[in-house]
Amino acid sequence: MYKISSDNLDVWAIAKSGQCFRMNEVSTGVFSLIAMGKVLKIQVPNKDECLLDCSEQEFFDIWENYFDLKTDYKQFIKSTADDEYLKEASVYGSGVRILNQDPWEMIISFIISQRKSIPAIKTSIEKLCAMLGEDLGDGYYSFPTVSAIAQASIEDLLTTSVGYRAKYLKETALVIQSGRFDIKMLSALDDDALLEKLLELSGVGKKVASCVMLFGFHRLGAFPEDVWINKIVANRYSGNFPREKYRGYEGVIQQYMFFYERYLEGKN
DNA sequence: ACTCAGGTATCCT
DNA sequence: AGGATACCTGAG
Numbered sequence: 001m002y003k004i005s006s007d008n009l010d011v012w013a014i015a016k017s018g019q020c021f022r023m024n025e026v027s028t029g030v031f032s033l034i035a036m037g038k039v040l041k042i043q044v045p046n047k048d049e050c051l052l053d054c055s056e057q058e059f060f061d062i063w064e065n066y067f068d069l070k071t072d073y074k075q076f077i078k079s080t081a082d083d084e085y086l087k088e089a090s091v092y093g094s095g096v097r098i099l100n101q102d103p104w105e106m107i108i109s110f111i112i113s114q115r116k117s118i119p120a121i122k123t124s125i126e127k128l129c130a131m132l133g134e135d136l137g138d139g140y141y142s143f144p145t146v147s148a149i150a151q152a153s154i155e156d157l158l159t160t161s162v163g164y165r166a167k168y169l170k171e172t173a174l175v176i177q178s179g180r181f182d183i184k185m186l187s188a189l190d191d192d193a194l195l196e197k198l199l200e201l202s203g204v205g206k207k208v209a210s211c212v213m214l215f216g217f218h219r220l221g222a223f224p225e226d227v228w229i230n231k232i233v234a235n236r237y238s239g240n241f242p243r244e245k246y247r248g249y250e251g252v253i254q255q256y257m258f259f260y261e262r263y264l265e266g267k268n
Numbered sequence: 269a270c271t272c273a274g275g276t277a278t279c280c281t
Numbered sequence: 282a283g284g285a286t287a288c289c290t291g292a293g
Contacts, residue, residue, distance in 0.1 A: 018274060114275040120291050121274085163289025168276085205276045226274035258274075273292085280285075 002059040004050040008073040010095020011044050016268050017096050017259045019215045021109055021122050022129075022143075032140070034129075035101065036062055039140045068097045068218070076252045079245070085236055086253065089260035096255050098220060103183055104176070105143045106216030111168050111203040113211075120161070127160035149173035168203025175201070191219050214251040223250040228258050 011031050015023040022034040031042040040063065041053035052063060064070070077094055080086035108128075113121045126141075132148040133141035149157075150173035157166035175181045181201065186194055194217065198209040210224035223243060225233075233241045246253045262268050 110274085111276095113273095115273055115288080116275095116290080117273045117292055123291075158289090161290060163291095164287095165276095165289075203276065207275060211274080224274075227272095228274065262274095271293090273290100276288095278286085281283090 002052045002054055002056050002063075004052060004059075004067075004069070006050070006067075006069050008077075008094055009050060009067065009069070009097060010047075011042050011050060013093060013095040013259065014067075014097060014099065016262075017093070017255055018118060018262075019211075019255065020099055020101060021118075021125050024122075034136070034140055034142065035066065035105075037134070037136075037142050038062075039136050039138070066100050068100055071097070073097060073252070076246075076249055080253070080256075086256065089256040090253075092263060093256040093259040096252075096259055098218060098252060098255065099215060100218050101215050102143070103186065103212065103216035104146060106212045107172060107183075107198075107201065107204065107208075108143075108149065108169060110208040110211045110215075111172065111201075112162055112165055114165065114203070114205075114208065124161045128157075128162070131156065131160060146173055146177050150177040165203060171202035172204070187217060191221055194219065195222075210251075214254075220249040220251045221247070223254050226258070228261050229254060232257050232261055 011023070012025065014020065015025060015031060020033075020035075024032055026032050029044045031044065033040045033042060043051040043053070045051070052059060054063065073094070077090040080090045109121070109125055112124050112128075116124070128149075129141040129143055132144035132152055136142055149169055152170070154166050154170055157169055162169060176183055186197060189197060191213065194213055195209050198204050198212055199206070204212070207224055207226055210222045213219040213222035214224060223229075233239060243250050259268070
């Protein structure tokens, strides 16, 4: 059991922020997270305590980076002071951090996410993992490898309720498996080049690519524009959000807005 | 029953 | 280039 001491860390908020789909509250104050090929149990007995069911070594090897605990989020929150709405949003979302998740998992997860509600996305992902992932025990399964999805038939993929996205999953997995699209090379690219490269993948458009950049490559300057953000920008910023005020970390601001707006709409 | 969901590919003009 | 349209399926 390792106790995290960190400001701006709210596991519940992260689980609800829509950036990850495999972190769930299994009972009050207890979360399970499947990531990095492991199942991590997280206990949040109160607002200021967070206990990970892992060794200190595992924490420093894996989870410190996964939870982005070396980044100071206070500066991001402070910078919204002159914007009443964003100030409220960033205070409400002050425990949200941008996780360092696996790029491959992000690509597949966000391809699935298009035109789906968050519960439906989670259902599909869990079916996919149960069918093609590695059995981790206790009903948990790892995220499938590239070759596992590449080798699956469209018929198999359709059993996971992904519908027309099955073709995208298969094509994307195949092009990556073949080596014609090299995920490992991507982290060396700058933001513009990375975006352009991701857009080559089947089923990946601007929104999905932005999410992959933000959540899979930790490009905090990526700014996914989804229906929620578009609504906020239209209603509160006359259709023009001042991204330049938050240059380099627009993605963090996007998360605050997304999370807060969903709260206002009763989704959290 | 019916709309809409953290969009994208495709087909137009 | 930019706009309209179809699309699997489940949740509300």
